[in-house]
Amino acid sequence: MITQDTIVALATAPGMGAIAVIRVSGPEAILRTSEVFTTISGKSLEKASSHTVHLGYIKDGERTIDQALVTVFKGPNSYTGENVTEISCHGSPYIQQEIIQLFLRKGCRMAEAGEFTLRAFLNGKLDLSQAEAVADLIASENSASHQLAMQQMRGGFSDEISKLRQELLNFASLIELELDFSEEDVEFADKKQFSDLLDRIQSVFKNLTDSFALGNVIKTGIPIAIVGEPNVGKSTLLNALLNEERAIVSPIPGTTRDTIEDELVIGGIGFRFIDTAGIRDTEDVVESIGIRKTHEKIGKARLVIYLVDAEELLSYPSRKEEIQQQFTRLREQYPSKELLLVINKVDALNEPSYSEIEKSFPEAMMISAKENKGLDALKDQFLSLVNTGALASGDTIISNSRHFNALVKATEEIAKVKEGLEAGLSGDLLAVDIRQALYHLGEITGEITTDDLLGNIFANFCIGK
Incomplete structure (x- = not known):
């Protein structure tokens, strides 16, 4: 997965409009933009402060393509975590293509679908469930689906899953530590406390999986x-x-x-x-x-x-x-x-x-x-x-089928751990099921990913996002 080159794409909808925004992201984003943009003030973009806007001209050699505004974001304080520039130009399709072609000739590459958000995920600006919420937010067609996407993008769901995963991981570590001292018959994990945690996890997972019936119909239309x-x-x-x-x-x-x-x-x-x-x-x-x-x-x-x-x-x-x-x-x-x-x-x-x-x-x-x-x-x-009471009260509602499937699998593994704990199974057998539950939870937030998974998720994004 190439993430060290500099990419460019149209960030607004294609076609004619009053303005268009072209986004550039990567290590050389500010440098490449400065090569084609002359500020009216004469100030170099490379010396400009982050989060500043500059008026000037986009030029191809001596030929002026357009008068535009360029916004500078210096990494890591940007959407992608990299250096980013956004060119607000006039909305002529001809002007848009001329500017994009100019950046391509300067060594940039056309961004793939969702690549800006993919880089935000890879650079730790968003977790995977928040990244998916970006696509849901763009696709939202009513206030309820918009509210669901905003709720997930703010990270409430991710925080809840990450906290439970960390608690489960701590117990898994203690149980596996006991295996190293099996001959001394030392107990590091409090079994009563572990059982209470499993009960709490099962309760949270049930509420989340039950919410999918509502979340899915709100997202797709009832x-x-x-x-x-x-x-x-x-x-x-x-x-x-x-x-x-x-x-x-x-x-x-x-x-x-x-x-x-x-x-x-x-x-x-x-x-x-x-x-x-x-x-x-x-x-x-x-x-x-x-x-x-x-x-x-x-x-x-x-x-x-x-x-x-x-x-x-x-x-x-x-x-x-x-x-x-x-x-x-x-x-x-x-x-x-x-x-x-x-x-x-x-x-x-x-x-x-x-x-x-x-x-x-x-x-x-x-x-x-x-x-x-x-x-x-x-x-x-x-x-x-x-x-819609859960929506109005701000309760976490899941609307993503991938999250739902991962939660169902994690719930099954937690049930196995609970049964094994009550049956007095050895720590090595409990650890296997705990690790499986941790794996499925990690799939939701992106702590565990594959290239295929990321490809499937970000392929559904629009170019420029």
Whole structure:
């Protein structure tokens, strides 16, 4: 892994804009920049103080490419821990490429995806979980995912894992020290204290792994499936929630034959709404495929809206019992899902009819997707069904599947150590499982890494970060 050369890349989004920022990092970053940049003050960049900004001209020999601002950061007090310069130039794609090509001719190399952050990690400016949070922060599309990324980037999760890992490492050292004095029957590790530590670690790991269910859906968007029989207004509800004509609305049953998905941010949390094909018995081959897909989407959803037509309930009294049975069957079929019974088209009801249905279905929400009635209350219900208390209170929430998998493996090893300690196993056998737990914890923070692991993580970064 080459980290001693000087790299350059566009740090802002490609394309035309008011300004663009070109980042240079490495041992010769300030020197190479000074060779192509003339300050208006006449002061040399190499003599400039760190964290200072200078106005001047980018020149290729006698040819002036642009007037620009250059910010100087001297290592180790920079993002990467190396000497860094950032050139703020005009946002013409031509100017951007001219400046980058000029640096390449001066001996710099084009940065690879995430290489600036990789260098920050290798130089101890960030641990691995914080580095991954940088990519999550860039990709955040709502306040909840942004808050998760900021929480992780500040290092709370890393500090918690590192502290537990250090305590476990101390006990591992004492247990292995006992092996050197096995003939003297000396005991250095307090077994009661060690057992208490294992209990505490198991409790922390359980809370963290349990938080992944919430963290993952906040990061990727909470999936909500809108299901029900044909023509109850599922597509109308989707369009009303999104405030656009996203799905085809027709009085003909079976119009929606495939799932339609779109996203909406409510209260700072991203929701992915899925309009599904109507559930009914049909001999239509295409519609049957759509219904099968509906059940697949229900399986993946965190919240399921079961939509019912209010007019049908009034026109056919027997439908009330059928709807209750269908809703109960859906609850039995998907016991782990949040299910919400929503009665649509209440705009067509008079007051007595409305009260009658409300009395028959006290747990249901009454809305009119067509008239936008009850939708604000429905959105509030979405938020209340999502446990965001941990997010609001600042508790550590993990959203990275790599961290989750490492924690699961570490938890399994800690359970083995606990069982072995209670069974009175010898120190050498306990030490094996402890070392495995330490290995998996080290994978999270980057204390244990491989080139393949780093390559996979940083390949997902954008160039220039």
